[in-house]
Amino acid sequence: MPKVYARKQVKIDIDGDGEKEDAVAFLLAGSFVLKLKKKPPQKMIQAWRKTEIKPGVTATVAILKPEYEGERGGRTVLTSIWYDLDHLAEVHEETRKLIYELLKQVPEDKLTDEHKRALAKFKRMKLGGDTVERVTKLENYAKEFWHNVLPVGEFYDPRYGKVKITKELITKMAENFHKGYPHYKPPVNISHNDIHGKYGDVVDVEAREDGLWIKIALTEEGAKLLEARKFEYLSAEYTENYKDKETGKEVGAVLLGVALTNRPAHPEMKPIRLTERIRRAFEDFVEAFTEFFKTTDEKPEVELMIPNVSNIKNMPKDDNPSWNWDWARDANAIIDKLGWRGLAKACAYVDTKNFELDPDDKLPHNKQAYKLPVCKLINGRLTLVWGGVKAAMGALLGARGGVDIPREDKKRVYNYLAACYKAFDKEPPEFHYEEEVKRVELEERVKTLEEEKRQLEETVAKLEEEKKELERKLMKVEIDHWAKDWVEKGVKPVVVEKAKAIVLEDPEKKKVFDEIFEAMAEPSLLKQLG
Numbered sequence: 001m002p003k004v005y006a007r008k009q010v011k012i013d014i015d016g017d018g019e020k021e022d023a024v025a026f027l028l029a030g031s032f033v034l035k036l037k038k039k040p041p042q043k044m045i046q047a048w049r050k051t052e053i054k055p056g057v058t059a060t061v062a063i064l065k066p067e068y069e070g071e072r073g074g075r076t077v078l079t080s081i082w083y084d085l086d087h088l089a090e091v092h093e094e095t096r097k098l099i100y101e102l103l104k105q106v107p108e109d110k111l112t113d114e115h116k117r118a119l120a121k122f123k124r125m126k127l128g129g130d131t132v133e134r135v136t137k138l139e140n141y142a143k144e145f146w147h148n149v150l151p152v153g154e155f156y157d158p159r160y161g162k163v164k165i166t167k168e169l170i171t172k173m174a175e176n177f178h179k180g181y182p183h184y185k186p187p188v189n190i191s192h193n194d195i196h197g198k199y200g201d202v203v204d205v206e207a208r209e210d211g212l213w214i215k216i217a218l219t220e221e222g223a224k225l226l227e228a229r230k231f232e233y234l235s236a237e238y239t240e241n242y243k244d245k246e247t248g249k250e251v252g253a254v255l256l257g258v259a260l261t262n263r264p265a266h267p268e269m270k271p272i273r274l275t276e277r278i279r280r281a282f283e284d285f286v287e288a289f290t291e292f293f294k295t296t297d298e299k300p301e302v303e304l305m306i307p308n309v310s311n312i313k314n315m316p317k318d319d320n321p322s323w324n325w326d327w328a329r330d331a332n333a334i335i336d337k338l339g340w341r342g343l344a345k346a347c348a349y350v351d352t353k354n355f356e357l358d359p360d361d362k363l364p365h366n367k368q369a370y371k372l373p374v375c376k377l378i379n380g381r382l383t384l385v386w387g388g389v390k391a392a393m394g395a396l397l398g399a400r401g402g403v404d405i406p407r408e409d410k411k412r413v414y415n416y417l418a419a420c421y422k423a424f425d426k427e428p429p430e431f432h433y434e435e436e437v438k439r440v441e442l443e444e445r446v447k448t449l450e451e452e453k454r455q456l457e458e459t460v461a462k463l464e465e466e467k468k469e470l471e472r473k474l475m476k477v478e479i480d481h482w483a484k485d486w487v488e489k490g491v492k493p494v495v496v497e498k499a500k501a502i503v504l505e506d507p508e509k510k511k512v513f514d515e516i517f518e519a520m521a522e523p524s525l526l527k528q529l530g
Contacts, residue, residue, distance in 0.1 A: 085115070149235075315382060372396065
């Protein structure tokens with residue numbers, strides 16, 4: 001029997017009829033199984049069948065005898081569902097949560113490779129929904145990012161003269177940030193002016209070789225400003241002699257905040273390119289998606305337990321075309337003489353994923369794990385038999401009901417059996433299964449990428465529309481402040497309001513009104529204006 005790593009009694013709607021049934025959840029080495037407690041009596045069952053529902057999800061169905069069809073309401077009855085842990089994207093939300101719960105029960109040193117891969121995928125998943133988040137959302141690349149706001153070097157500023165950004169200066173800023181200076185989160189504002197509000201926070205700071213790098217967490221409005229390319233640079237605001245607000249003691253250089261701007265004072269400041277970040281995010285998605293669908297052809301033979309082809313060369317061979325393998329007789333004879341390692345060499349495949357491995361020889365001590373025997377013990381030696389090779393190849397390609405081997409492993413098993421064919425100077429049959437699998441997977445990959453592209457285009461169109469709306473709002477705010485300034489300077493409010501209405505329609509007229517209002521605010525200039 002396969003090793004059970006964790007189990008749980010559950011109530012779950014296993015067959016999608018809207019009613020929850022009593023079931024037992026089992027976590028195996030590479031699979032998760034939901035088994036219904038209630039199933040038809042054996043006398044009602046004519047046969048059993050496994051049916052693939054979708055990639056990685058298989059249903060075990062009991063086929064009922066004709067006389068019981070009416071009583072049970074159908075010809076088949078679902079009894080269990082098997083989930084491949086390498087296909088978690090196909091699993092429903094409730095089931096994913098249950099799988100994750102069982103995985104967390106397994107001690108870390110007992111986790112199989114399949115368990116570890118599943119846990120890694122769960123870290124990239126939204127367990128609260130039915131969609132898989134394989135990479136960071138594209139929007140997050142606009143909201144949170146690192147940027148160098150104080151490149152190390154010297155430059156001239158007409159306000160401060162020669163400015164030196166040294167490694168010591170930025171190191172002190174990073175140290176003080178992590179000590180809690182200033183006492184507030186350094187904000188992200190516009191042009192070093194808090195009048196427009198806050199558009200984000202500085203959430204982390206690092207002193208690197210090339211400058212002071214900060215991690216920005218923008219608000220929705222701040223991210224939209226960058227997406228619309230309303231601002232393309234950051235400008236740091238800092239003091240070299242900050243005083244502790246409680247003690248009055250000087251603590252050294254402190255970063256006070258950063259501003260979105262289009263005119264950075266530092267000549268080495270690099271622009272923020274969010275379009276490039278989104279492009280990289282899409283490339284990350286493609287890479288993650290490709291990795292997710294990568295076949296296991298690259299797995300080493302020792303992991304798949306497919307015998308090494310080099311063993312065939314030194315092995316005795318028997319041309320006998322007949323094959324009458326008996327597991328009780330032939331398998332036991334090999335185990336008694338050569339141990340479980342000998343049985344592994346005699347078979348074309350050993351299932352090391354779903355059976356407990358012996359700590360000494362790292363092999364399952366269960367004959368059900370060994371499949372496609374091609375050798376027998378003849379005259380005390382393990383001998384490759386032509387009849388066994390031919391029978392194994394037939395089973396692999398579907399003869400006599402086929403053999404239960406993961407599809408990603410079948411090509412490697414085929415390659416081994418093809419080498420056995422050549423050892424007898426025989427031409428192996430063609431293998432078409434893998435090409436079909438690759439074609440289907442490639443089509444699925446293309447469909448998914450096309451859908452991602454469509455969603456990305458919709459996001460871009462939405463951002464463009466939001467950009468226009470944001471520009472209109474920002475222009476109105478600027479004109480409101482412009483009008484307020486002239487009222488405070490003495491221009492009559494009624495005049496300013498009329499001018500504001502005109503400027504909202506045509507922003508270029510603001511310069512004309514500036515000249516008029518300046519004259520109205522300074523009566524001595526009226527003659528010059530005339």
